[in-house]
Amino acid sequence: MKRYEVYRNIRKRAVIFGLPLSLFALMMVAILVSLLVIIFSFSFGIIIGLLVINAALYISLTRIAHNPQLFQMGNPFPKIISNKRNSGFNYE
Numbered sequence: 697m698k699r700y701e702v703y704r705n706i707r708k709r710a711v712i713f714g715l716p717l718s719l720f721a722l723m724m725v726a727i728l729v730s731l732l733v734i735i736f737s738f739s740f741g742i743i744i745g746l747l748v749i750n751a752a753l754y755i756s757l758t759r760i761a762h763n764p765q766l767f768q769m770g771n772p773f774p775k776i777i778s779n780k781r782n783s784g785f786n787y788e
Contacts, residue, residue, distance in 0.1 A: 719757045726753055 712720045730746040760767070 714758050715761050719761055723750075723754060723757060726750060 709716050713723075715723060727750060730750055733746060734743055
């Protein structure tokens with residue numbers, strides 16, 4: 697009889713094939729476009745090229761998913777942290 701372990705990482709993001717849902721959707725769109733190109737073109741070189749492009753896209757998306765600091769441009773934390781309400785008025 698199979699044993700299933702309890703899923704305790706409920707606060708983590710949903711992952712399909714090692715990709716978050718948004719990157720997985722991007723990968724599926726790329727695969728659908730490549731399938732359409734394969735259907736309407738009968739060249740063996742294009743088929744091999746699309747397979748290579750899809751593999752490279754998958755590898756790059758998994759690296760981006762595991763290292764999100766690659767595309768972080770600004771400082772993630774503000775310079776000043778305060779509990780004071782911001783009224784919108786500038787007193788200076």
